Amino acid sequence: MTPLIEAVKLSKQFGGGGVFGFGARPVRALNEVTLSIARGEAVGLVGESGSGKSTMGRVMLGLTPASSGSVRLDGVDIASLRGKETRRLRQRMQLVFQDPYSSLDPRRRISAQIADGLLAHGLARPADIADRVAALLAQVGLPPAHAQRYPHEFSGGQRQRIGIARALAVDPEFLVADEPVSALDVSVQAQVLTLLADLRARLGLAMLFISHDLPVVRSLCDRVVVLYLGRVMEEGPAAEVFRHPRHPYTRALLSAAPNIDPGRRRRRILLRGDPPSPANPPSGCVFRTRCAWAVEACATAVPALAEAVRGHRVACLRVEDAALLGDPDINGPV
Amino acid sequence: MRRISTLPVVAVGLIAFVALVVPWLGLPDPVQIDVPHRLSGPSWDHWLGRDEVGRDILSRLLWGARSSLTVALFSAVIACLVGTTLGVLGGFLGGLVDLATIRLADIVLCFPPLLLALLVVTLLGPGASTLIPVIALVYMPGFVRVAYAGVLGVRHLEYVEAQRALGVGSARIMLRTVLPNISGPVMVQFSLAMASAVVLESGLSFLGLGVVPPAPSWGLMIGAARSTMAQTPLPLLWPCIALTITVLSMNALCDAVRSAVDPHGAVPRRLRWLLPPLPSGLSLAAKGASLAVRDLEVAIDAKDAEVRPVRGVSWEVAPGETLAIVGESGSGKSLSGLAVLGLLPLVARPAAGAALFEGRDLLRLDEPALRHLRGADIAMVFQDPMSSLNPVHRIGTQITEAILVHRSVSRRRAWQEAVELLAKVGIPDAARRARSFPHELSGGMRQRAMIAMAIANRPKLLIADEPTTALDVTIQAQVLELLAGLKAEEGMGVVFITHALPVVAEIADRVMVMYAGEVVEQGPVAEIFARPLHPYTAALLRSAPPEDGSLPQAIPGTVPLPQHLPPGCAFAPRCAHRQAACEATHPALEDVGPDRVTRCLRWRDMSATAQTQQVTA
Numbered sequence: 014m015t016p017l018i019e020a021v022k023l024s025k026q027f028g029g030g031g032v033f034g035f036g037a038r039p040v041r042a043l044n045e046v047t048l049s050i051a052r053g054e055a056v057g058l059v060g061e062s063g064s065g066k067s068t069m070g071r072v073m074l075g076l077t078p079a080s081s082g083s084v085r086l087d088g089v090d091i092a093s094l095r096g097k098e099t100r101r102l103r104q105r106m107q108l109v110f111q112d113p114y115s116s117l118d119p120r121r122r123i124s125a126q127i128a129d130g131l132l133a134h135g136l137a138r139p140a141d142i143a144d145r146v147a148a149l150l151a152q153v154g155l156p157p158a159h160a161q162r163y164p165h166e167f168s169g170g171q172r173q174r175i176g177i178a179r180a181l182a183v184d185p186e187f188l189v190a191d192e193p194v195s196a197l198d199v200s201v202q203a204q205v206l207t208l209l210a211d212l213r214a215r216l217g218l219a220m221l222f223i224s225h226d227l228p229v230v231r232s233l234c235d236r237v238v239v240l241y242l243g244r245v246m247e248e249g250p251a252a253e254v255f256r257h258p259r260h261p262y263t264r265a266l267l268s269a270a271p272n273i274d275p276g277r278r279r280r281r282i283l284l285r286g287d288p289p290s291p292a293n294p295p296s297g298c299v300f301r302t303r304c305a306w307a308v309e310a311c312a313t314a315v316p317a318l319a320e321a322v323r324g325h326r327v328a329c330l331r332v333e334d335a336a337l338l339g340d341p342d343i344n345g346p347v
Numbered sequence: 348m349r350r351i352s353t354l355p356v357v358a359v360g361l362i363a364f365v366a367l368v369v370p371w372l373g374l375p376d377p378v379q380i381d382v383p384h385r386l387s388g389p390s391w392d393h394w395l396g397r398d399e400v401g402r403d404i405l406s407r408l409l410w411g412a413r414s415s416l417t418v419a420l421f422s423a424v425i426a427c428l429v430g431t432t433l434g435v436l437g438g439f440l441g442g443l444v445d446l447a448t449i450r451l452a453d454i455v456l457c458f459p460p461l462l463l464a465l466l467v468v469t470l471l472g473p474g475a476s477t478l479i480p481v482i483a484l485v486y487m488p489g490f491v492r493v494a495y496a497g498v499l500g501v502r503h504l505e506y507v508e509a510q511r512a513l514g515v516g517s518a519r520i521m522l523r524t525v526l527p528n529i530s531g532p533v534m535v536q537f538s539l540a541m542a543s544a545v546v547l548e549s550g551l552s553f554l555g556l557g558v559v560p561p562a563p564s565w566g567l568m569i570g571a572a573r574s575t576m577a578q579t580p581l582p583l584l585w586p587c588i589a590l591t592i593t594v595l596s597m598n599a600l601c602d603a604v605r606s607a608v609d610p611h612g613a614v615p616r617r618l619r620w621l622l623p624p625l626p627s628g629l630s631l632a633a634k635g636a637s638l639a640v641r642d643l644e645v646a647i648d649a650k651d652a653e654v655r656p657v658r659g660v661s662w663e664v665a666p667g668e669t670l671a672i673v674g675e676s677g678s679g680k681s682l683s684g685l686a687v688l689g690l691l692p693l694v695a696r697p698a699a700g701a702a703l704f705e706g707r708d709l710l711r712l713d714e715p716a717l718r719h720l721r722g723a724d725i726a727m728v729f730q731d732p733m734s735s736l737n738p739v740h741r742i743g744t745q746i747t748e749a750i751l752v753h754r755s756v757s758r759r760r761a762w763q764e765a766v767e768l769l770a771k772v773g774i775p776d777a778a779r780r781a782r783s784f785p786h787e788l789s790g791g792m793r794q795r796a797m798i799a800m801a802i803a804n805r806p807k808l809l810i811a812d813e814p815t816t817a818l819d820v821t822i823q824a825q826v827l828e829l830l831a832g833l834k835a836e837e838g839m840g841v842v843f844i845t846h847a848l849p850v851v852a853e854i855a856d857r858v859m860v861m862y863a864g865e866v867v868e869q870g871p872v873a874e875i876f877a878r879p880l881h882p883y884t885a886a887l888l889r890s891a892p893p894e895d896g897s898l899p900q901a902i903p904g905t906v907p908l909p910q911h912l913p914p915g916c917a918f919a920p921r922c923a924h925r926q927a928a929c930e931a932t933h934p935a936l937e938d939v940g941p942d943r944v945t946r947c948l949r950w951r952d953m954s955a956t957a958q959t960q961q962v963t964a
Binding site: 061103106116117182204 | 504505506508509510511512513514515516519523524527528675676775789790791792819820821822823824825827828846847848849850852853876886887888890891892893894896897898899900901902903905
């Protein structure tokens with residue numbers, strides 16, 4: 014499959030330069046991340062806070078410029094686009110936010126906010142706007158009669174639907190969903206997940222689904238990419254990564270997620286401490302300071318992302334040993 | 348935006364109206380000199396008397412209001428338009444525009460306003476047409492800064508970013524989205540600038556640099572009356588009174604605007620509520636439990652009626668036991684926990700019931716007695732540790748204070764204990780970390796520090812309100828482990844309020860499921876999760892993403908608001924098992940087994956279904 018959008022060796026650093034940032038260390042939010050998404054494919058981007066996953070979404074949309082590397086949409090580097098082409102780019106890719114409260118302007122009716130994209134790209138004649146907005150609301154499961162209401166008149170789940178309708182208004186091919194359900198109650202979370210899965214199937218949307226909630230990623234995504242301190246630790250088909258995680262970090266992450274079914278509870282690999290600061294990452298493998306399997310070599314060499322099984326790539330020096338070292342028996346009972 | 352109080356609006360409106368209609372009031376000519384009658388006192392024809400050259404004071408006063416307000420209004424409007432535009436451009440576009448606009452404003456701000464005005468007037472010559480741009484220039488930087496600060500606050504909000512992502516042009520975003528959202532502070536700045544412009548205009552006219560004589564102006568009137576003050580003080584008094592009243596009403600209007608646009612404005616004062624006395628038969632002993640809550644109701648006095656977001660909730664925790672209170676937002680789970688400690692939000696109050704703790708009823712204790720209990724026998728941990736830790740004190744100091752409030756030990760000993768506590772909750776290098784400020788710690792560390800503070804006085808009961816919701820899974824696992832260890836070690840009861848069922852499965856012994864302010868099911872966790880008897884519990888369990896990667900099953904609809912409860916079962920509108928009876932009668936909480944209650948008319952059918960499902964599985 015040819016990718017719809019791909020990120021090639023994408024790096025992003027914040028701060029460090031400038032007159033006033035004198036002496037400050039740059040924060041490396043992303044470090045040579047390569048990622049591709051095919052048409053209609055949903056890729057889950059997983060990691061803890063500070064892993065750079067939200068930055069990745071912003072950079073792929075061209076909302077934040079990359080420090081190095083490139084993002085290509087249909088093979089065209091988005092950084093090379095100018096003027097009209099940039100506007101066209103905005104129409105092809107969209108963003109759904111985490112916080113259903115801060116993502117809608119409290120002072121404007123939702124119809125106006127959904128219509129913004131239609132007007133900006135001239136996608137509908139002024140006379141048809143109302144109909145288009147009504148259709149979009151219906152598409153995300155909201156009564157079209159509510160179009161003239163203000164955001165505060167809706168619940169969190171409904172606001173998230175409005176945010177999705179706003180993104181869908183320009184008929185995008187690629188959607189970045191940045192933790193779209195983590196601020197929602199569990200029953201509403203399921204509603205929004207079902208909606209996203211349904212839209213994806215119906216509209217053939219490619220999706221980058223950013224989340225720290227592994228079960229949620231598993232239920233929605235085809236492929237999953239695990240990010241730690243701005244580097245990809247593991248990447249592969251969702252079912253495969255969740256069933257046979259190979260990187261020690263993925264294993265720890267999976268084992269940390271509490272499980273509703275006591276019979277399925279995993280033996281917990283408790284990570285010690287917090288992730289190191291992205292301003293001062295450890296040498297070699299960035300995960301080694303919290304890794305139970307780390308050896309001296311991990312401090313010197315940065316492990317490359319290598320294919321372990323077809324389509325399943327892992328960045329760990331000890332990926333072979335880790336399997337031999339007595340499997341942590343990730344799916345077994347306690 | 349709340350409603351503006353009317354008095355200042357009426358006052359300013361009246362002044363403005365008078366100034367507007369002066370030409371049609373039939374007053375004597377304000378510049379008509381009548382030297383023979385100079386300085387004559389108030390009379391029927393000249394209510395306020397005449398000035399030093401015999402002009403009618405009332406007429407000059409009202410015409411003066413006209414010129415004062417005109418100058419103030421035009422200069423404030425110009426300052427507002429230019430300043431806000433520059434501030435918005437600088438804040439939104441950044442870079443060179445930022446530098447050009449903001450630094451320009453800063454340079455203007457560096458001059459004392461009066462000095463700046465003097466300088467410009469001296470250069471351009473006096474007169475109302477010079478005054479307006481001068482005063483506008485003096486007040487413009489204020490608008491630039493206010494708008495700039497507002498834009499910086501709004502610029503990175505998600506709804507602005509969403510518009511950028513949609514490809515909406517910068518000009519449109521600034522006009523349609525940024526501007527309305529910073530209009531509050533700009534309006535406040537405007538009323539402030541109006542009031543001070545009136546004063547500045549009078550000041551400059553007084554110095555002879557403003558309105559040119561013989562045109563009437565309050566500043567000129569004060570200046571002229573000063574020389575005859577010894578003979579008759581009245582002509583001096585009138586313009587001073589006019590100036591004072593005008594500025595005072597404008598300042599009051601400014602305050603009114605500020606409190607109307609400030610969302611954190613007036614907070615209703617907590618009134619002392621009176622609970623009905625406890626039923627006489629009820630014993631205050633909570634048998635075997637460290638805390639027993641009986642029939643708790645929480646009321647919120649809304650505008651038109653009183654709503655009850657928590658109704659008839661009973662629960663208890665034994666020492667060394669963890670009770671989880673589970674529910675969606677709006678279920679009343681947090682209110683049920685906070686009510687016990689007298690920590691309800693200001694609008695809410697307990698309306699009925701009792702909370703029995705060591706022979707006392709917490710709901711009927713006064714605030715000093717509750718304060719004595721809080722942090723000692725009963726401790727709390729909140730979702731956001733940053734809002735419960737004081738940002739300006741070191742965490743060691745805060746824990747030390749918590750110890751010293753409840754126990755008489757030396758400060759040195761308390762600090763030592765604080766360090767031990769930090770080590771106990773798993774903070775590495777505790778002695779050094781005790782000297783850190785909250786912002787220097789990560790989210791997980793802060794939550795550990797909160798827990799250390801909570802257990803500082805060996806509480807018998809710990810109430811934790813969503814303590815891990817804001818944390819990453821790996822950190823959440825650490826904190827859950829810590830809480831489980833502490834509970835076993837200290838033998839304290841734990842009330843764990845959460846919406847995450849997997850967390851409940853990990854940590855709790857018993858669970859209470861709440862829906863729309865009521866308990867719908869309560870019992871041991873293992874039993875309830877394996878065999879839920881209430882359709883809501885069952886649906887909640889199904890809505891968690893399943894292990895096998897399939898999509899979770901959503902519950903249609905939303906939790907009803909406490910003011911719009913359905914007449915029958917509150918869950919009936921969303922329930923797949925509902926029958927006509929469910930919509931007609933409100934089900935009672937029934938005992939359905941040892942230590943298990945449920946609130947469903949059809950629990951027997953549910954039980955049968957659950958059993959067949961277990962058999963087939």
